[in-house]
Amino acid sequence: MNRRLGLTALAVVLALIGTFAVFAYAKSADRRAVDGIQAESVLIVEKTIPLGTSWNEVVEGGFVSEEKLPARATPSSALRSLKADVPDSEVATAEVKPGQVIVRAMFGKRAPATGALAIPARKQAITIAVPSNAEVSGFVRNGSEVAIYATFKVKQAQNAAGKAIAGDDAFASKLLLPRVSVIAVNQAPPSNVSGTGDDESDGLAGSRNVDDKVLVTLAVDQADAERIVLAQEIGKLYLTLLTDSSVSKDSGGRINLGNFRPTPLFVK
Incomplete structure (x- = not known):
């Protein structure tokens, strides 16, 4: 009889421990889920930012807007507001399409335009x-x-x-x-x-x-x-x-x- 009561008590204790463990795991999962969907402010491109557009023009021209995104989906270098610490003279180093999150690397010092020419350094x-x-x-x-x-x-x-x-x-x-x-x-x-192209049948350099x-x-x-x-x-x-x-x-x-x-x- 005493043995049966002992086994019953042990079963109850184990059940309580199991219940607590499940509860703790669920609470931890909920916390992780909440952290994942915690919103952060970022700048989203509203209209295409052409190459060479200055940061001041981006701010004044309504090229971007502030929106909320889940923290886990936000790049660490994303700009958070229109008051971001970017010099007004810095420009877009490439064309930026609508829907993109603005990150700091998208803006840099203005470089002289050389088109397709690759000019060696100091030349x-x-x-x-x-x-x-x-x-x-x-x-x-x-x-x-x-x-x-x-x-x-x-x-x-x-x-x-x-x-x-x-x-x-x-x-x-x-x-x-x-x-x-x-x-x-x-x-x-x-x-x-002979000084000719492949499409020149006469083969004459003249x-x-x-x-x-x-x-x-x-x-x-x-x-x-x-x-x-x-x-x-x-x-x-x-x-x-x-x-x-x-x-x-x-x-x-x-x-x-x-x-x-x-x-x-x-x-x-």
Whole structure:
């Protein structure tokens, strides 16, 4: 009899313990669920924010609105209000579509627009216009390295004896820059050594018009840009296509009459 009562009491105790454990687990689950749906304020995009739009324009233009989202669905870097600590001058680094949560990384310092051009660090982009025969018949392309030569008329002068050493037909050519990187060309390069594309059935390099101008964009520093601009104004430019082993160095230049010495105009 006593044994039966003891077993009954034990069963009751175990039932109570089980009930308490289930209750504690359910309460913990409820707490986790409540934490998960706890609302936090965030900024939601109402209309597309174009690339380059400043934070001040976003705030003043009604591009975003404050809404509540569950805490567990909110990015840690989300902006919480229109008074967020974002400098007014910072701009959208990419286009932002409606419905997106605004996060801090979407805004940064304004960068100069360069379009599709990939300009190397500390360099400037400059474009020259040359005839097709002056840019290796179209074989210069994006990623090529070229040497730039200038040809120009030599100013008439006199020697110590008073005799003319340069006349109307005196021209000089000189290496302007020994190696420059090409970052864009406005025409597709030929696909074979005849200088033609695959769709040209005649296979003749002469099918290119020498008078057609080709735009070649180069990456240079300020000093080299100054040389190129000046050389274009007083003469003509020609390009030679280089390989890794090509040798390109200043030789003093060539002239078709008398003796020629490099002018300070092109000296580095």
